[in-house]
Amino acid sequence: MTSANPFRCFQGVFLRDAFLIGLAIVALAYLGRRFPVGSGVRLALAIVQALLLGAIVVRTVLSIRRLDELLLKVHLEGIAISFTIFASLISGWAMLEKAGAPSIEWGVWAWPVMALLWCVAVVIRGRQYR
Amino acid sequence: MTNRVRELRSERDWSQGELGEQLGVSRQTVNAIETGKYDPSLPLAFKIAALFELAIEEVFEPDEKPKRKTPATAEGRSRR
Numbered sequence: 571m572t573s574a575n576p577f578r579c580f581q582g583v584f585l586r587d588a589f590l591i592g593l594a595i596v597a598l599a600y601l602g603r604r605f606p607v608g609s610g611v612r613l614a615l616a617i618v619q620a621l622l623l624g625a626i627v628v629r630t631v632l633s634i635r636r637l638d639e640l641l642l643k644v645h646l647e648g649i650a651i652s653f654t655i656f657a658s659l660i661s662g663w664a665m666l667e668k669a670g671a672p673s674i675e676w677g678v679w680a681w682p683v684m685a686l687l688w689c690v691a692v693v694i695r696g697r698q699y700r
Numbered sequence: 701m702t703n704r705v706r707e708l709r710s711e712r713d714w715s716q717g718e719l720g721e722q723l724g725v726s727r728q729t730v731n732a733i734e735t736g737k738y739d740p741s742l743p744l745a746f747k748i749a750a751l752f753e754l755a756i757e758e759v760f761e762p763d764e765k766p767k768r769k770t771p772a773t774a775e776g777r778s779r780r
Contacts, residue, residue: 638725640738699732 652687703760706734708752
């Protein structure tokens with residue numbers, strides 16, 4: 571039997587991998603600061619960072635696919651809901667910025683905000699099937 | 701869709717967890733199917749029916765049976 575915890579796919583090996591990849595991205599960001607903007611080395615480091623982000627995406631998708639069909643449905647609905655809310659949030663904030671609200675660097679905040687929205691959506695949708 | 705999963709499981713004295721283990725799904729999924737909150741996919745429905753050694757229609761039943769067109773009705777419509 572598989573566990574009923576909808577987040578079980580993000581435990582153990584996934585957490586370790588995500589932590590290591592995140593650490594590598596931050597380390598590369600600090601390393602990149604030593605080189606001038608536009609230099610070949612800095613661009614190469616930025617490309618590696620982007621590829622590492624891609625690795626997290628692949629790792630996440632592979633983890634979700636191990637879930638059973640109901641939990642997979644809950645996660646896919648969670649992703650759809652969080653995507654819609656997040657897209658609305660970015661557009662809404664862009665309008666607020668034009669009106670004088672502080673600027674937010676979405677490149678940094680996109681992951682934590684979307685992950686949080688995803689988790690909340692999964693918990694809410696998961697309750698429906700209990 | 702209604703189903704007899706809970707009844708069939710109880711007859712065999714299996715827990716939801718034990719049934720889930722045999723089907724390769726979580727206890728929550730078994731519970732959601734039994735309570736009618738979730739309709740399983742066709743492959744899972746066949747797997748459930750096979751586990752209970754029954755035909756799929758003996759385990760699952762639609763809320764409303766689809767209306768079949770009688771040959772006379774179909775013929776009548778094609779003439780219009």
